[in-house]
Amino acid sequence: MNLSARANLNRIFILLVVLSNTFGNFLLADGMNQMPNFFTTSFLSYTAALLANPYFLSGVALLAVWMGAQLTMFTWADLSYVLPVTASGYVLTALLSKYLLHEYISVGRWAGILLITFGSMLVYNTPPRTTPKPQGAAQ
């Protein structure tokens, strides 16, 4: 694979990790808000309600995509690259809260958004892999 194709694959997976994690958490939170009280419902009824909840199931499916995409990124990128770069999901969550849920964002939170964005960009501009492939990999 040439360098440009590799860079594009890296961008696609960063986007996939960030979007699946952010929307997965949103759906999971939404699904859990619709659930009956855990302490006043029988375990079987609670489990049945959980498995019939489309928001919960979609959230779990998206979080499975997130886990798979992040594991796939580890095949070509360092842990110290993947974690800060995909932390931009925190920024997306904050912006979605403002524009979709109309939540107030204080000056401190805007400062946090700027710091995460700047920190993620700083790491994004480093080479994804700094360690050599182990000998006999994937045997």
Place this chain on the structure above:
Amino acid sequence: MKWAFVFACVLSSTLGDVLSAKGMSRDDEIDGEVLLGLSHVPRYIFTHRMVMAGVAANAVSFIAFLALLSVASLSFAVPATAIGYILKTAIAEWYLHEDVGWRRWSGVALVAVGIYLLTI
């Protein structure tokens, strides 16, 4: 009690990410035909103990985070566990021998402070 859950959450998440990264880095880099390369990744994940142990540790971390939310607010839980970014980066440099360098250290520090500011 809440600090015990923070400790459990950060520790299991760090263990999970380090094991996953170490296990997956032994995989053949997705090369040549992209779709052919990607299609074998799920099989690789489910057939390698180190990767599965990483996934299991991350599941424990998820449960510990839910337990933390039952005794503390989200505005406490998220910044308290953001310290995990620093810990994981330190272990990536020391145990996985990644060349972290000043750019990544600065980036990780900015992200951790940013997460703290975002949730206070």
